[in-house]
Amino acid sequence: MKFNRSSKWTLLMSLALLILATSLTRTRVKAQENDPQTVILKGRVIDLTCAVKGKVAMGAWNNIAQDHMMEDGNLQKGCATLCLLGGQPAALFSDNKITAVFACNPQGSGVAPHQGYTLAGNVAQASEVEGYWLDDQAETGIFVPLKIRRAILTAERRYGSGGWLELDCGAMRE
Amino acid sequence: MKKIQGYLFAVVCISLALSGCSGTRGDDSSLSDDLSLQPVFPFDEPIVVGEPETNPADAYLVTSDEGTVFLSWTAERSDGQGRNLFIAKVTRDGQQLTEIRQANQKSISGHGGENLAKFAVAPDENVAAIWTPFSAEPGHPGLPLKLTHAESGGSFSPETVLNDDKKEVHRANFSTIGTSPNGKIFAAWLDGRNDLDAKQLFMGVSEDGGRTFTKNYSIAPEACPCCRPSIEFLEGGQTVVVAYRQNALPSGYITPDNVRDHVMIRSTDGGETFGDPVLISDDGWVPIGCPHTGISIDVDSEDRIHALWWTGGRAADEAGIYYTHSEDGGKSFLPRQLLFKTPADTVLHTQVALDRNDTIYAAWVGIEQERPHIFFAHRGAGQEEWSPIYNASDTTWNALYPMVTVDDQRLYVAWTEKKGEASQVKLRTAPLVGN
Numbered sequence: 001m002k003f004n005r006s007s008k009w010t011l012l013m014s015l016a017l018l019i020l021a022t023s024l025t026r027t028r029v030k031a032q033e034n035d036p037q038t039v040i041l042k043g044r045v046i047d048l049t050c051a052v053k054g055k056v057a058m059g060a061w062n063n064i065a066q067d068h069m070m071e072d073g074n075l076q077k078g079c080a081t082l083c084l085l086g087g088q089p090a091a092l093f094s095d096n097k098i099t100a101v102f103a104c105n106p107q108g109s110g111v112a113p114h115q116g117y118t119l120a121g122n123v124a125q126a127s128e129v130e131g132y133w134l135d136d137q138a139e140t141g142i143f144v145p146l147k148i149r150r151a152i153l154t155a156e157r158r159y160g161s162g163g164w165l166e167l168d169c170g171a172m173r174e
Numbered sequence: 175m176k177k178i179q180g181y182l183f184a185v186v187c188i189s190l191a192l193s194g195c196s197g198t199r200g201d202d203s204s205l206s207d208d209l210s211l212q213p214v215f216p217f218d219e220p221i222v223v224g225e226p227e228t229n230p231a232d233a234y235l236v237t238s239d240e241g242t243v244f245l246s247w248t249a250e251r252s253d254g255q256g257r258n259l260f261i262a263k264v265t266r267d268g269q270q271l272t273e274i275r276q277a278n279q280k281s282i283s284g285h286g287g288e289n290l291a292k293f294a295v296a297p298d299e300n301v302a303a304i305w306t307p308f309s310a311e312p313g314h315p316g317l318p319l320k321l322t323h324a325e326s327g328g329s330f331s332p333e334t335v336l337n338d339d340k341k342e343v344h345r346a347n348f349s350t351i352g353t354s355p356n357g358k359i360f361a362a363w364l365d366g367r368n369d370l371d372a373k374q375l376f377m378g379v380s381e382d383g384g385r386t387f388t389k390n391y392s393i394a395p396e397a398c399p400c401c402r403p404s405i406e407f408l409e410g411g412q413t414v415v416v417a418y419r420q421n422a423l424p425s426g427y428i429t430p431d432n433v434r435d436h437v438m439i440r441s442t443d444g445g446e447t448f449g450d451p452v453l454i455s456d457d458g459w460v461p462i463g464c465p466h467t468g469i470s471i472d473v474d475s476e477d478r479i480h481a482l483w484w485t486g487g488r489a490a491d492e493a494g495i496y497y498t499h500s501e502d503g504g505k506s507f508l509p510r511q512l513l514f515k516t517p518a519d520t521v522l523h524t525q526v527a528l529d530r531n532d533t534i535y536a537a538w539v540g541i542e543q544e545r546p547h548i549f550f551a552h553r554g555a556g557q558e559e560w561s562p563i564y565n566a567s568d569t570t571w572n573a574l575y576p577m578v579t580v581d582d583q584r585l586y587v588a589w590t591e592k593k594g595e596a597s598q599v600k601l602r603t604a605p606l607v608g609n
Contacts, residue, residue, distance in 0.1 A: 078371075152486070154466050154521045155539050155546040156287060159572045160592050 036132030041143065042151060043094030045122045045129075047080040048101060051093065064093050066124045084120035092129060092143070100143035103134060105170030112168035119145070119167065126151035130164070145169070215550065215564040220602035221269060223588070224249050224260065230599040231257075232286035233588035235264075235579040238295040239353070243581050245271065245588060246293055246303070247599045248286060256281030256308025259291045261301060268586055268603030277301075277322050277330045281308035286590070287575060288402050288466045288523070294351045294359045294384065300325050302359050302384025304336055306347045316343030316370070319363055323384035331385070336378060338390050339367035346376070348468070350403045354411035359384050360445055362393065362403050362416050373399045375418055379445060393441075393448045396421065398434050402468035408477040408503050414445040415479060415504045417454060417469045434461050436469040436483055440504045455498055455510040457485040467521045474532040474555070479504050482526035482536050486518045493518035495538045497526075513560065514540050514549060522546075527578040529585070529606050531555060537566065537576040537587055548573045548589045552607050566602065567591070583609060 046064045054063030062069045068079035076082075084090055084106035092100040108118035115121030131145040149163040157163040224230035228249035236244045243264040248257040259278045262271040282291060283306040291305035302323045309317055321336040337346035345366030353359050358381050365376040375394035378387035397403065398419035405416050417438045435458065437451035454469065469483040479500040486493045495514040498507045513536060516522055524538040532555035540549040540563075548567035553560045567573035571591035579586050588601040 150464070152461060152465075152519050152521060154287065155523075155541065156572070156574050156592065158520050159541075159544070159546050160594075 036144070037136070038130055038132050038146065040128050040130045041092055041094075041100055042126075042128050043092040043099055044124065044126050045102075045119055045148075046091050046093045046098075047083040047088055047123060048091040048098070049088040050079060050083055051091070051098070061093070061096065064124070080123040081120055084123050090119040090123065092127075098141075100129075101141050102129075103142050103144045103169075104167060107170060108168035109170040117165050117168045119148070119169075122148055122150075129167075215566070215604060217566065217587075217602045217604045218268060220568075220600040221271075223247050223271065223599035223601055226598060229595075229597045231590045231592075231597040232290040233575065233577050233590055233599045233601070234290060234292055235577040235586055235588050236293060236295050237579045237581050237586075238299060239297060239355070240299070241581045242295070242299065243268075243579060243586055244293070244295055244301070245586075245601060246277070246291060248282060248284070248291060250284070251281055255310065257284045257286075258282065259303060259305060261293060261303065264586065264601065267584060268601060273327060275324065275330060277303045277324070278305070278320070279322075279330075279332055280320075282306065282320070283308050283317075288400065288468065289348050290575070292349055292351050294353045294361075296353050296359050296380075296383040297357045298326050298383065300383030300385075301330075302351065302361075302380060303330070304349050304351055304361055304363075307333075316341075316345050316366075317347065318344040319346040319349060321361075321384070321387070325383060325385075336361060336387060336390075337363070337365055337367065337376065338378075339365070341367060343370065345370050345373065348400060348402045350405045350416070352405045352407065354407045354414070354445075356411035356444075357381075357383075358411065358445075359387075360405055360407075360414060361387065362405050364397055364399060364401075364403070364418075365390070365392075366399070368392075373397055375403060375416065375439075377416075377445065394418065394439055394451065398465060400464050400466050401434075404469055404471045406471050406473045406479065408473055408479075412442065412444055413477075413503055414441040414448075415439070415471070416448070417471050417481065419465060419468060420451065432460055433457075434459050434465055435485070436481070438471075438479075438500075438504045438507075452505060452507070454481055454507050455483075455485070455496060457492070457496070457510070458488040459486045461486065465521060467523055470525045472526050472528050474528045474534075475530070476532070477503055478532075479507075480526055480528060480534055481507070482513075482524040482538065484516065484522040484524055484538070490518035491515075495522065495524055495536075495540070497534075497536060513551065514538065514563065517541055523575050525576050525578045527580055527585075529580040530582060531606075531608060533607050535578050535580065535585055535607075536560075537578045539574055539576060546572050546574055548576045548587065550576075550578075550587065554607070561607075567600070569600070571598070580606060 050063040090102045090106045106119035129145045130147040134142040147164045153163040232248040234246045246261045262274040293303035318335040320333045322330045322333045324330040349363035351361040362377045364373040366373045375397045380387045401419040403418035436454040439448040441448045471481045496510040498510045522539040534553045537550045550564045550566040551560045571593040577588045584603045
């Protein structure tokens with residue numbers, strides 16, 4: 001994917017600002033992790049990298065589903081799952097924007113009963129995610145997910161177990 | 175913490191880079207506004223099916239051509255490895271279960287629900303049952319569709335595999351099975367033999383009461399991968415119709431054109447070949463997850479096809495239980511009729527049956543007071559007005575997966591109830607409307 005000069009500059013500046021923000025908030029992050037206020041977010045789990053690349057290249061959120069549009073115009077089937085299993089970060093997409101970036105290894109640790117316990121297993125699905133913002137005002141947009149459930153559930157699940165699955169984030173939450 | 179910081183660093187970089195990028199239908203004649211919940215229908219007291227300590231579930235009802243009502247259910251095995259399937263006759267006006275037989279030898283899946291075990295009753299009370307087997311493997315491993323049969327009240331045969339693809343990894347499930355008026359048993363199911371991620375609708379036919387089935391054949395090139403199809407017969411079995419939810423893409427493929435409405439295919443040569451699908455209702459539902467809810471159909475004495483289903487609709491306020499029927503054997507369907515509004519985020523199940531007078535009996539799961547109940551309504555032949563809506567379940571448990579059938583005298587409603595890890599099956603009956 002090609003970036004023009006201004007895009008690169010923007011990225012570099014953002015990176016610098018982020019490093020600064022991260023170091024300044026480190027103490028607060030630690031406090032928040034010790035006593036997190038959990039909230040539930042709604043949206044679609046996406047592969048952050050491909051979604052952003054697609055947005056930059058095509059000016060539209062074309063890569064928020066399973067299949068992703070490549071630079072050559074071809075559609076890569078099942079790209080989202082493959083990319084998350086390959087270790088790319090996951091995010092939440094809602095109201096035509098990225099609303100949270102997940103601090104969670106999408107692949108999980110491999111010990112969960114099935115893929116539904118990982119972000120990779122929920123990619124492209126409309127979901128509800130319970131967790132906490134890494135900083136208490138959600139300034140960085142980084143969200144530590146704890147549980148996930150599909151936005152649409154059978155009555156059996158919704159009124160039985162609730163459909164929540166404890167997310168396996170691999171080593172991210174150790 | 176260092177691991178987290180490292181990962182977060184990469185994640186946040188992209189996050190910040192993104193910050194600048196963020197940037198009724200008219201054919202619904204809503205009945206639910208006119209219907210008040212009146213839990214006064216002359217049901218008998220429900221009977222509780224099976225042994226309570228085995229957590230019975232997955233009720234399924236069939237009335238044979240001879241008019242005998244059969245009920246099946248599953249129960250936990252004592253070894254904790256899956257469930258067993260039991261089939262019994264319902265006697266004494268629904269107050270007793272007799273000739274209880276275990277259909278399986280090896281354990282069957284405990285998932286039930288939309289993919290529950292089913293059976294058909296052929297002439298001479300030959301019974302054929304199909305189900306998904308139990309697997310100790312986590313997740314959704316590739317599994318075959320198991321088949322067994324019993325002749326005239328005898329014991330069931332050792333199970334065989336219905337799908338004949340001979341592959342190591344199967345994906346055959348979400349079935350329907352029914353007996354044609356000419357005595358043949360037809361089974362249809364969703365099958366991923368040609369593409370594990372895009373299922374087709376396959377069929378097999380038995381002319382010997384379920385003992386053997388024909389070579390499998392595809393009857394629809396794509397079908398929603400986790401919604402049960404439904405089969406019925408017209409013109410003495412010469413016409414076979416199968417309803418299913420369209421679109422084979424896995425649920426993660428959410429695009430505006432990934433509509434999951436119900437369609438019907440019909441065969442006029444006794445099930446050998448099927449035509450193109452006909453839309454049952456233009457609901458325009460694009461699911462935001464795996465639907466797990468098929469459609470229920472039944473046929474009246476004039477070969478009209480009646481259908482009952484749940485849809486999420488194009489917008490949340492369209493979600494509900496809908497009914498329609500076809501006057502021309504499934505070539506077209508009348509505009510849908512809303513029976514009951516429901517939440518858009520909760521998938522619900524329906525069942526429809528007709529009696530000898532063509533009275534329609536509709537049962538569905540509805541949510542009231544933050545709990546699922548079995549609701550029920552009926553409509554006389556040729557009428558537009560439905561009865562009041564009754565609460566058939568009348569329980570403090572979560573009532574799910576309704577089944578309905580009739581014999582010459584009575585209506586039979588069965589369902590599964592769940593509370594925590596416990597489950598039970600209930601059956602209750604009432605005189606047919608007009609009897």
